[in-house]
Amino acid sequence: MAAAQTYEPIATTTLGSATNAYTFSSIPSTYTDLILVATGTTGASATTTKTNVGNGSIDTGANYSVTRFAGTGSAAAADRTTGETYCYNEWYANWNNTSQAVTIIHFFNYANTTTYKTFLMRGNNVPAGVDTTAGLWRSTSAINTIQIAGRNVGSVLNTGTTLTLYGIKAA
Amino acid sequence: MPILGIMASAISGNLTPTTGFVSIATATVGAGGSSYVEFTSIPSVYKHLQIRMFSRYTGTNNSGEPLYLQFNGDTAANYSIHRLLGYTNQSSTGTSSAALTSQTYVQAGYTTGGSTTANIFSAHVSDILEYTNTNTYKTIRTLGGYDINTDTGYSSAGIYSGNWRSTAAITSIKIFADTNSLAQYSSFALYGIQG
Numbered sequence: 001m002a003a004a005q006t007y008e009p010i011a012t013t014t015l016g017s018a019t020n021a022y023t024f025s026s027i028p029s030t031y032t033d034l035i036l037v038a039t040g041t042t043g044a045s046a047t048t049t050k051t052n053v054g055n056g057s058i059d060t061g062a063n064y065s066v067t068r069f070a071g072t073g074s075a076a077a078a079d080r081t082t083g084e085t086y087c088y089n090e091w092y093a094n095w096n097n098t099s100q101a102v103t104i105i106h107f108f109n110y111a112n113t114t115t116y117k118t119f120l121m122r123g124n125n126v127p128a129g130v131d132t133t134a135g136l137w138r139s140t141s142a143i144n145t146i147q148i149a150g151r152n153v154g155s156v157l158n159t160g161t162t163l164t165l166y167g168i169k170a171a
Numbered sequence: 172m173p174i175l176g177i178m179a180s181a182i183s184g185n186l187t188p189t190t191g192f193v194s195i196a197t198a199t200v201g202a203g204g205s206s207y208v209e210f211t212s213i214p215s216v217y218k219h220l221q222i223r224m225f226s227r228y229t230g231t232n233n234s235g236e237p238l239y240l241q242f243n244g245d246t247a248a249n250y251s252i253h254r255l256l257g258y259t260n261q262s263s264t265g266t267s268s269a270a271l272t273s274q275t276y277v278q279a280g281y282t283t284g285g286s287t288t289a290n291i292f293s294a295h296v297s298d299i300l301e302y303t304n305t306n307t308y309k310t311i312r313t314l315g316g317y318d319i320n321t322d323t324g325y326s327s328a329g330i331y332s333g334n335w336r337s338t339a340a341i342t343s344i345k346i347f348a349d350t351n352s353l354a355q356y357s358s359f360a361l362y363g364i365q366g
Contacts, residue, residue: 006362007192032197032360033223067318067326069257069266076266078257078328082320108225108294114356116290118225118317120328134316134328140290168223170197170360 005169010034012164018043018156021149023058024165029111029142031167036105038148040161042095046128047152049095049103050086053110053117055141060085063138070123070131087137088151089121092129095150097158101125110143117143193217193363200357204229207347210361213302215340218366220299222344224315225358227292228284230351233324235283238295239276240311241345242335248273249336256281256316256329267329277333280315282348287324292357293317303340310334 010031011024027034038049052058065082070092079091095101106120119135137143148163150156198208213220228236235258241250252271257264271278282293295315301307316328335341346359 005192006194032358065318065320067257067259067316067328069316069328076255076257078259078264078266080259080264080318080326106294106296108223108292109358112356114290115225115292116288118292118294120294120296120314120316122314132314132316132328132330134294134318134326136291136318136320138288138290138320168192168360168362169194170223170358171194 007166007168010165010167015157015159015161018158020156021147022157022163023145023147025145027144027146029144032109032170033168034107034110035166035168036146036148037164038103039100041097041100041158042150042155043097043158044150044152044155046094046096047150047155048091049089050149050151051089051105052086052147053137053143054145055143056145058145058147059139064135066133066135068131068133070129072129087119087135088133090123091131091133093123093125093131094128095125096128099125099127107143113140113142115140191365193365195361195363197358197360200353200355202355204352204354206352207345208353208359209343209345211343213342213344214363215303217363219364220302221362221364222297223360224279224295224346225292226282227354227357228282228348228351229354231285233285233287235281235325235327236349236351238279238282239347239349240279240297241276242309242341243339243343245337246275248275250274250277251334252278253332254278254329256327258325258327260325261323277311277335278331279313280329280331281327283317283319284351284354285324287319287322291317291319299341305338305340307338308334308336309341
């Protein structure tokens with residue numbers, strides 16, 4: 001008896017042209033966790049990417065915060081930012097226009113309507129740094145929309161950037 | 172304090188799924204909290220295990236509490252830990268590294284609770300590699316953390332390695348916080364990864 005997939009791709013795209021932001025919408029609520037895998041470059045020389053989430057539309061209010069831990073190339077560092085209008089996906093492992101960065105974002109219990117939403121991010125970009133980040137979206141709304149974008153004004157996600165959203169089901 | 176029911180696997184050998192990442196069992200803490208969660212009768216048909224944890228502890232301290240794993244009911248000093256993390260509170264930030272031997276558990280990160288906002292939970296992903304291998308000790312790695320915005324107390328993000336000095340195949344996993352109970356709505360999902 002074949003079992004239904006537990007870890008399955010929901011949507012994927014490889015950008016055919018540079019874009020300011022990419023949005024996954026109408027995300028089904030049937031999974032337990034989501035994982036977004038992003039790999040690519042940005043138009044700016046160095047920028048972190050950012051995530052906004054929401055229900056129906058993305059939340060751009062000051063409802064995000066992160067605690068982050070990074071290897072800078074010469075030291076380890078930690079930081080917290082609060083009351084942000086987006087969630088930082090990286091810190092030192094920022095994206096740039098020369099080397100391929102990889103960012104993986106876990107969205108835990110994204111569809112529950114009881115708790116705030118906790119994210120875990122891993123950022124990897126060898127010339128820049130490596131980091132791990134815990135993010136918080138202070139809303140009890142279920143997430144059905146996720147947008148990823150370059151954080152700096154005017155920064156774009158370059159052609160060839162790949163974004164894949166996976167859903168993980170629990171028993 | 173009620174003890175959460177023990178979650179046994181419902182998968183038997185002749186129903187082994189053919190996909191690579193399989194949900195084995197899920198436990199969610201109910202009202203009143205629970206001193207621990209335990210997965211038992213874990214099938215031996217996979218290559219590795221992954222536990223995805225969304226947790227919070229009860230109690231009053233807001234410094235964060237370690238989250239621990241024990242295997243096969245072993246409460247002896249057969250575990251060791253290595254952790255690397257960044258942490259912050261209202262007035263300072265820092266990094267921390269520690270290596271601890273002869274422990275009675277593996278640490279799978281720090282979880283939040285106490286007086287922090289009740290809706291905030293920590294998130295951790297633990298991979299247990301080669302869990303049925305009877306020739307080697309068991310290695311566990313974890314990525315995890317939490318953020319509490321402007322709440323008073325500590326937040327952290329880090330990576331953790333653990334070792335269980337036993338060649339026994341893992342058949343049960345107990346998850347618990349250091350001194351307090353796991354809070355309502357904490358959830359733990361166990362997955363098998365086929366090789």
